[in-house]
Amino acid sequence: MEEKQTKKVMLSGIQPSGDLTLGSYLGAIKNWSARADEFDCYYFMADLHSITVRQNPADLRRRTLEQLAQYIACGLDPEKNTLFVQSHVPAHTQLGWVLDCYTMFGELSRMTQFKDKSAKNADNINAGLFTYPALMAADILLYQPDYVPVGDDQKQHVELCRDVATRFNNVYGDVFKIPEPYIPKVGARIMSLSTPTSKMSKSDKDPNGCVYLREQPEVIARKFKKAVTDSDTEHCVRFDPAEKPGVSNLMSIYSACTGKSMDAIEAEFDGKGYGAFKPAVGEAVIETLRPVREESDRLLKDKAYLEQVYREGAEKASYIANKTLRKVYKKVGFLAK
Ligand code: ATP
Numbered sequence: 001m002e003e004k005q006t007k008k009v010m011l012s013g014i015q016p017s018g019d020l021t022l023g024s025y026l027g028a029i030k031n032w033s034a035r036a037d038e039f040d041c042y043y044f045m046a047d048l049h050s051i052t053v054r055q056n057p058a059d060l061r062r063r064t065l066e067q068l069a070q071y072i073a074c075g076l077d078p079e080k081n082t083l084f085v086q087s088h089v090p091a092h093t094q095l096g097w098v099l100d101c102y103t104m105f106g107e108l109s110r111m112t113q114f115k116d117k118s119a120k121n122a123d124n125i126n127a128g129l130f131t132y133p134a135l136m137a138a139d140i141l142l143y144q145p146d147y148v149p150v151g152d153d154q155k156q157h158v159e160l161c162r163d164v165a166t167r168f169n170n171v172y173g174d175v176f177k178i179p180e181p182y183i184p185k186v187g188a189r190i191m192s193l194s195t196p197t198s199k200m201s202k203s204d205k206d207p208n209g210c211v212y213l214r215e216q217p218e219v220i221a222r223k224f225k226k227a228v229t230d231s232d233t234e235h236c237v238r239f240d241p242a243e244k245p246g247v248s249n250l251m252s253i254y255s256a257c258t259g260k261s262m263d264a265i266e267a268e269f270d271g272k273g274y275g276a277f278k279p280a281v282g283e284a285v286i287e288t289l290r291p292v293r294e295e296s297d298r299l300l301k302d303k304a305y306l307e308q309v310y311r312e313g314a315e316k317a318s319y320i321a322n323k324t325l326r327k328v329y330k331k332v333g334f335l336a337k
């Protein structure tokens with residue numbers, strides 16, 4: 001008898017807390033779109049997560065829709081991927097509460113993102129910011145994914161999710177699949193162009209450090225010409241993240257955009273110095289992002305289409321998520337309706 005082939009599952013999300021950056025594209029989204037045929041894929045706009053930091057409501061709404069347009073423009077075909085808004089699927093908050101009760105205070109206290117964000121938002125260290133990884137674990141576990149494609153900074157949260165799922169399974173049997181983080185070899189941590197020792201981040205106050213997906217080519221070119229390189233005297237293009245963080249970051253970006261190896265890049269710019277290298281990286285980025293900008297601009301003119309995508313997405317996502325939620329509710333002992 002022929003066996004039914006079930007595809008492996010991939011899932012990830014990004015907070016609509018700012019405009020998407022080259023970092024989130026190379027670290028995460030690029031990997032999402034490459035695997036749509038092989039996997040059953042779920043990608044969402046993590047709006048519930050984004051209110052852990054104060055947001056302007058109108059901006060949040062606009063960015064959530066823009067983010068959906070950019071997901072599609074990056075190559076996520078809504079026919080092959082389930083694209084949805086996190087707050088449209090109530091199972092996330094429902095399972096989030098249950099997992100709050102299976103996540104330890106000590107575990108949450110160790111999360112680097114919590115420490116970083118509470119330092120940056122000292123006047124608003126709210127409970128949501130603290131328990132955020134338990135909600136993220138719920139986002140993931142509802143869909144029983146095999147892989148969670150994220151950048152390096154999210155690895156700690158995926159590991160916590162695995163620990164919470166294992167703890168739950170140890171009590172109640174095999175309820176959750178234990179997922180693996182899926183992190184790219186090049187581009188897992190793109191650094192700021194102006195401060196190459198800190199991560200490029202969409203909520204960064206310095207706009208020169210960050211390249212946004214929908215930015216105009218002239219602006220991108222200018223940012224790369226101004227990118228901080230290193231104050232060493234050799235002025236050569238060599239990959240050495242400890243000694244030459246600025247140049248090494250630009251090399252990672254160039255490699256991720258062109259597919260060239262570090263050796264090939266060193267050879268290409270041998271004897272040419274930073275003056276030739278920086279504009280070349282800018283050009284490679286402009287060409288990588290051009291189709292994303294053009295296609296997302298086009299999609300944003302068709303609001304009805306985008307609405308249809310997120311409504312259908314929420315329906316498909318809810319169906320799967322509610323199956324897991326029902327099982328969890330039953331296991332923990334909630335009386336059936
Ligand atoms: P925020 O500033 O709001 O914290 P962010 O710019 O750091 O946001 P996220 O929304 O946290 O980005 O991340 C979206 C996805 O992109 C995550 O999977 C994250 O790991 C990845 N990512 C974000 N920034 C980078 C980066 N600089 N390099 C590689 N991957 C990144």
Ligand code: LTN
Nearest residue numbers: 012013014015046049136139140
């Ligand atoms: N925490 C992530 C966004 C996020 C996520 C998820 C990623 C929320 N839920 C589930 C993967 C899977 C961030 O801040 N980048």
